[in-house]
Amino acid sequence: MESTITIENVVASTALATEFDLVKIMDSGLEGAEYNKTKFPGLVYRIDNPKAAFLIFTSGKVVCTGAKTINNAHKAITNLANKLKDIGCDKINLEPEIHVQNIVASADLKTTLNLNTIAIAFGLENVEYEPEVFPGLIYRVEAPKVVVLVFSSGKLVITGGKCEEDCNGGLRIVRKEFDNLGLLC
Incomplete structure (x- = not known):
């Protein structure tokens, strides 16, 4: 069965003004x-x-x-811009350029994995596995540029994507690599 990603968090940034008086906003x-x-x-x-x-x-x-979708991040920022304008902040950009900085997604391969086997099979390139420091294997995918945390439970955390397709691409690469190694049932 094909795994799918679940977006857990979208981090986006923008400039809504050239400056804010944070004390005034609080007041x-x-x-x-x-x-x-x-x-x-x-x-x-x-x-x-x-x-x-x-x-x-x-x-x-x-x-x-904390947004669960890119669209929700955009909506949230638009709502914030309108709220700041409503409370008296001057020169608010109501149509700001929004940049997705990071997407964190999860997936489940629905099988247990031997991380030692994976670490040995992948070699040292793009992989870190130190179970005494962190229980997951860290796999750095070059294209798309994402990091996949792989756990022995078969659960994955994919981070570093700038769009949903980056996360899906990271999942596809991991599935293909693991399938080629005969690790997926």
């Missing part, structure tokens, strides 16, 4: 916002629809994390 009553510059230089703000969290910086830059 405006942005509900649920947290700002303590002695602990972290940005304001943290969470929303539920779509579910996402933002790191808002004085530079006007924003990082959105």
